[in-house]
Amino acid sequence: MNTPAQFAAAKRRGEKIVFVTCYDAPTARLVAGSEVDAVLVGDSVAMAVHGFRDTVAADVPMMALHTAAVRRGLGPEGFVVADLPFLSHRRGRGALMRAVEALVRAGANAVKLEGVDGSEADIRHVVESGVPVMGHIGLTPQHVHALGGFNYQGKSPEAAAALRDQAQRLQDCGVFSLVIECVPRSVAAGITRSLAVPTIGIGAGPDCDGQVLVITDLLGLDPGFKPRFVRRYLDAATQVSSALDAYARDVKGGRFPGPQETFGGEESDAAPPARRAAAP
Ligand code: KIV
Numbered sequence: 001m002n003t004p005a006q007f008a009a010a011k012r013r014g015e016k017i018v019f020v021t022c023y024d025a026p027t028a029r030l031v032a033g034s035e036v037d038a039v040l041v042g043d044s045v046a047m048a049v050h051g052f053r054d055t056v057a058a059d060v061p062m063m064a065l066h067t068a069a070v071r072r073g074l075g076p077e078g079f080v081v082a083d084l085p086f087l088s089h090r091r092g093r094g095a096l097m098r099a100v101e102a103l104v105r106a107g108a109n110a111v112k113l114e115g116v117d118g119s120e121a122d123i124r125h126v127v128e129s130g131v132p133v134m135g136h137i138g139l140t141p142q143h144v145h146a147l148g149g150f151n152y153q154g155k156s157p158e159a160a161a162a163l164r165d166q167a168q169r170l171q172d173c174g175v176f177s178l179v180i181e182c183v184p185r186s187v188a189a190g191i192t193r194s195l196a197v198p199t200i201g202i203g204a205g206p207d208c209d210g211q212v213l214v215i216t217d218l219l220g221l222d223p224g225f226k227p228r229f230v231r232r233y234l235d236a237a238t239q240v241s242s243a244l245d246a247y248a249r250d251v252k253g254g255r256f257p258g259p260q261e262t263f264g265g266e267e268s269d270a271a272p273p274a275r276r277a278a279a280p
Contacts, residue, residue, distance in 0.1 A: 001037045002079040002109070004132045004176035010037075010209070011198040017177075017210025019081075019200055020218065023049050023066045027215060028073025038079040040112065040212055041067045043086070043142070048216040055141045058085035060099045064106040071107025081134050082108035086142045089113050089122060096122050100131055112179065114140035116166045120173050127174035135170035137163055138204065139182035152203075154183035160190075167191045167199075179212060180204040182229070203229030 001007055001017065010017050018035070021042040022028050031039055043058035045066050050057065067082040074080065088099040103111055110132035113119065126133050138153045147153070154163045163183060170178055177198045180188045185205030192199040192208050201208030213230065216222055220232040221240070250256035 019212035025073030028070040041082040043083040067106040081110045123173040135175040136179040160187045
C-alpha cells in the first residue's frame with residue numbers, strides 16, 4: 001500500500017492495515033522485506049531511540065534526520081508517515097509549512113499531527129497543498145502535561161463524545177487516516193464505523209481498520225517497558241544481551257578474532273566485501 005487511496009480501499013474491503021514505527025535505515029530495510037504495509041516515523045523516536053522521557057523533546061531536525069534514514073532503508077516505494085513534532089504546527093502557518101516541507105523533502109509521503117482543536121484550517125491547508133495528513137486522537141503524547149501523564153483516554157461518556165466529534169472534524173478536514181491511541185474498544189469501534197477513512201489503533205482494541213506498534217516495543221528491546229496493549233513478537237533484549245556476552249567472552253578468551261577474521265593470517269586475504277552501498 002503506498003497511496004492514501006489504497007488505504008481507503010483496504011478499509012472498504014475490510015482488509016486490516018499494518019503500520020509499524022521505524023527510525024533508522026537497517027530496520028527500514030527489514031520492514032521493506034516484511035508484510036508490514038507502511039511505516040510511521042513517530043516522534044516516539046525521542047523516547048525509543050534518544051532516551052528522553054517523553055516526545056516533547058523531538059523537533060523538526062530530529063524528525064527529518066530519522067525520516068531520511070528510514071527512506072534510504074525502505075527504498076523509494078514504501079509509504080512513510082512522519083510526525084510533526086511538538087509545537088511545530090502551532091507556531092503559525094509559515095512554521096507549519098516549513099516543517100511539512102522538511103519532512104516531505106526528507107522522504108515522507110504524509111505527515112501526522114496530534115489533536116484537532118485550533119488546527120483545522122492548518123490541516124486543510126496542508127491537505128490542499130498536496131500533502132496527505134494523518135490525524136491522531138485519544139492519548140496524544142505531545143499533550144502529556146495537559147493530560148497529566150500517559151493515561152488511557154475517553155473513559156467517560158463526555159470524553160467519548162468529544163473523541164467522536166474530533167474524529168469527525170478531522171475527517172471533514174481531509175485527513176486520509178486517523179490514529180486512535182489508548183481508548184476503550186467500544187469508543188474506537190464506534191469511531192471506526194462512523195468514518196470513511198481508516199482508523200489505525202494502538203491500545204484501542206481490535207475493531208480499528210489497522211494497528212500500529214512502536215517497533216522497539218514489539219521487538220522487546222526494552223525489558224522494563226511492557227504496557228498492556230503491546231504484544232512482544234521477539235525477546236530482543238535477551239537475545240542482544242546474549243550476543244554481547246558471547247562477543248565479550250570470545251574477546252577475553254582469545255577466540256575473537258580468529259584466522260578467518262584476520263588479514264595476513266592462515267585464511268585467504270581476499271578483499272573484504274564493501275559496506276552496503278548507501279542509497280542517495
Ligand atoms: O510517535 C509514535 O510512535 C506514535 C504512535 C504511537 C502512534 O505516534
